[in-house]
């Protein structure tokens with residue numbers, strides 16, 4: 178037994194049943210992840226460490242202890258993993274050092290050499306780099322499909338298709354996908370459904386209930402909530418949990434103790450922050466729609482936004498990230514608008530307390546669908562500033578644009 182390749186991974190003995198959340202989300206977020214072993218302190222402390230001491234030789238040889246080595250877990254990691262599993266209705270959760278690391282671990286747990294993945298054309302850019310680079314190098318074939326393929330989705334499958342990777346809404350262009358419909362077809366073909374659910378978190382979209390087997394979250398965004406940590410979270414249903422945890426143990430790409438601790442703090446206020454950021458974003462989206470400088474607002478809660486019908490049917494709200502397509506303008510005019518903003522910062526990532534704007538056309542790669550907008554596209558993330566102040570900052574930007582078209 179000890180000579181089998183898996184013996185030293187110290188894997189959990191069996192896939193647990195999905196955890197049913199105890200009570201409404203707000204109460205759960207506030208009271209989850211507590212343990213008597215924390216001596217009454219309301220948040221789990223930071224556990225650092227590699228070595229864990231065993232009581233006896235027999236315990237060491239058989240890995241008989243709740244925690245056996247720092248890389249295989251510690252009490253604060255376990256607290257966040259269990260709380261997330263319960264929030265997401267999953268059998269188990271892994272934590273990684275970044276959102277991208279969680280995506281990589283999840284994809285490597287599903288696909289291998291000689292197999293085929295279907296990936297939505299609207300995925301976060303680095304996922305495309307991973308698919309076209311590392312995965313193809315290891316013999317995994319990848320086909321991109323348009324985000325809303327309808328029944329023609331069946332035509333994309335091959336004999337060796339083992340996984341379908343979704344991201345809803347799509348990165349930058351904000352298309353909501355028909356997750357239950359796509360999952361149904363994928364399951365008919367025996368493929369695993371993976372999804373990046375970062376925009377919603379389990380609070381706004383119940384990915385596992387919609388048929389997602391492995392749901393991924395860049396905890397760097399809303400879970401952290403303060404732009405001061407990097408974290409990846411992936412949760413799985415009972416069928417895919419054994420593969421996910423095994424791949425995670427083999428790769429060893431875990432999250433750091435400080436970031437886990439900070440994420441547990443973010444967990445407490447996640448519902449309040451995501452809903453408030455979403456409320457402010459929707460108000461700004463409506464305001465932007467009325468501005469002559471704007472061609473289109475790509476916000477899932479607005480009727481003209483792609484996939485709005487699926488959002489209305491499946492989602493419990495909208496978070497604070499959306500995009501706008503401006504009327505055609507010179508590069509210099511756009512730079513003048515953005516460089517002079519005083520509240521909106523310019524930079525990557527989102528989900529923190531501060532509003533951000535990013536011009537996105539230079540980052541946009543689409544190979545299965547057309548993206549032919551005549552004007553530049555901006556991605557906006559709305560934080561917790563006063564909405565009127567944010568409108569004023571943008572209105573002053575539009576004035577600079579008018580003076581420098």
Ligand SMILES: Cc1ncc(COP(=O)(O)O)c(C=O)c1O
Nearest residue numbers: 275276277301375395397408526
């Ligand atoms: C939708 C989405 N998924 C995943 C990630 C990756 O997260 P991280 O930066 O923690 O690797 C990002 C980061 O911007 C993202 O926007």
